[in-house]
Amino acid sequence: MKFVDLAEVTVIGGQGGDGLVSFRREKYVPAGGPSGGNGGHGGSVYLIAESNLQTLLDFRFAHEFKAKPGGRGGPSNRTGANGADRYIEVPCGTTVYNAETDELIGDLVTPKQILCVAAGGKGGLGNKHFLSNRNRAPEYALPGLEGECRRIRLELKLLAEVGIIGLPNAGKSTLISALSAARPKVADYPFTTLVPNLGVVRKPTGDGTVFADIPGLIAGAHDGLGLGHEFLRHIERTRLLLHLVDATTPDPLADYRTIQQELTAYGHGLSDRPQVLALNKIDAMSPEDAAVLVDLMAEATGTQVWAISAVTRQNLEDLLQTIWDGLDALPTPPAVSPTDEPLPPSTTAPLPTAELSLTVADGQ
Template identity: 50%
Template sequence: MKFIDEAKIEVVAGKGGNGAVSFRREKFVPRGGPDGGDGGKGGSVFAVADENVNTLVEYRFVKRYQARNGEKGHGSDRYGKGADDIELHMPVGTLIRDIDTGELLADLTHHGQRVCVARGGKGGLGNIHFKSSVNRAPKQSTPGEEGEARTLQLELKVLADVGLLGMPNAGKSTLIRAVSAARPKVADYPFTTLHPNLGVVRMDENHSFVMADIPGLIEGAAEGAGLGHRFLKHLSRTGLLLHVVDLAPFDENVNPAAEALALIEELRKYDEELYDKPRWLVLNKLDMLPSEEAEARAAEFLAQIGWNHPQPDDSFGFDMQTPRLFKISALTHEGTQDLVYQISTYLTEKKRLAAEAQEAEREAAAVTAEQPKTDTAVFKAE
């Protein structure tokens, strides 16, 4: 199935039913009084995050979703039936914006999250509500409210812990195949990956993380060149980036260091926040070179990017205080076990620190709430 990560739809909530004007008519009950019931509520439209849905392809074909109107009120104090709500199931990670106002209506971050994107109108009031001591036979009622109508922009940003970054044919798809059950297409030519792939890397029963592979980037990606720029947004939610570098390119005229620096510059142009994310360096395809040549190429590459002699304004953007460098072969799985172990340890520690920070914030808020309030009353002098 084609990967669809953007769509535009129209949602229309139902109108509330009108209130009824009716009077009680029974034998031996003269002047029975008003008994018109209220109208039913219109149906609302809800967006629901569903982990079983992977793309927005459904919303490319069906563009309009309209809920039913509520029933009008009836006599004998009978209220109209409310219309059923509509639920639109969307992938986890979907952003929903109102196109007309630009407002972010929802960010579906976890399975089962349910957000109202168009609220149904309230039902109108029947004449039973207008009875008073001076108006024993009211003939007025109110109409039902109109439901909300919106044009929505849906944008999917996949949720992953780790994102793979690299030039076309750097071996990203081979790496995700090596460490997870994902099976993206792999071939000996560039641009074999045409849409993002997700793989779950499972360490044991209690420890796992999600890895995302996007199409390779090329120079000029920030301006729209190539395929990868369309999917860079999927890396914005990741907590860690792995920059995969091909140390044994087919073309001998290709300079891996120059390509790596150009890619990082494209990342900076596209999004500063994405550029500032923690990023580790992964040198791949060492199996295609003799061991001595592989070490020599790795040393030459690191020297050209300034890995051993970082400058204060290092253009490569790595955290040189705690550099993370891995030399692997995704094809033979050499070095991949240590890589995933280090990633798992890093993510576990990151989650622990985040949990401790949240707990500290809760404790500080509780202490503030328990402190006695200062008496600010002003007493007048006698």
């Protein structure tokens, strides 16, 4: 199945139930008075984050989600039943925007975190509510209010601590396959990787760190060239970037600057994200040429440069140690707690789970 990280859907809260106009008409109860009950509240639409989902593919086939309406008020001051809420499962890492105003509604990053995206309408008041000394027999009630209707945009941003970036054919997929058990497609032509790939790399302490292999960028990607900046959103959540440069190209420094310009043009603070720079494919050149190239890159960029080979695994351990040290030096991101609101049983069947093309693999 296709990896989908962007979708637009309409969510509609349930309409509130109408209030009732009713009077007591019982034997031996003269002038019973009004007894119309209030309508029930309409159900609300919620998004709930699930860790076992990793794509928005299901939303390609379902475009509208509506909660149940509230029940009408009943006689004898009976309040109508509240409409059932609608719960929609989305992957962890889903950001929700108002599709019309681009306003951020919420960000779902932890399992079971929930977000109300369309509130249900309030129930109307029955005529019992309008009883007063001046009006002993009100003959009117209020209709229920309509539920909130929104067009929302869902953007999936993968949850990874390290993002691997670089031009096409820089060796990103080969590197993540060497570091983890992920097995993305590897070939000797550009744009082999068309969707992000995740791999879990084990630290010496045994903890797992998620690496994301981002599809290759080219000059002008922020304007839509190549694959465009379609997948740059997936490195917005990363804490550190691993910039991979092909050492065998005619001008590795120009390749490095191309990616930096694209990060700056995209914005969202990506150009300020801590980076580790690595020259890949040094197995295809002499050690002397590799050393000269490393010195030139370090002098031009003002940063430490690692010479590695993803194919032969040369210097990968040292590169990983630099990444671990860099992550440890960064401040720990604040924890986001799931909502404490209890989840009543949903009366709506969950979306079907589709087979994914996104690879999530444990480290070796």
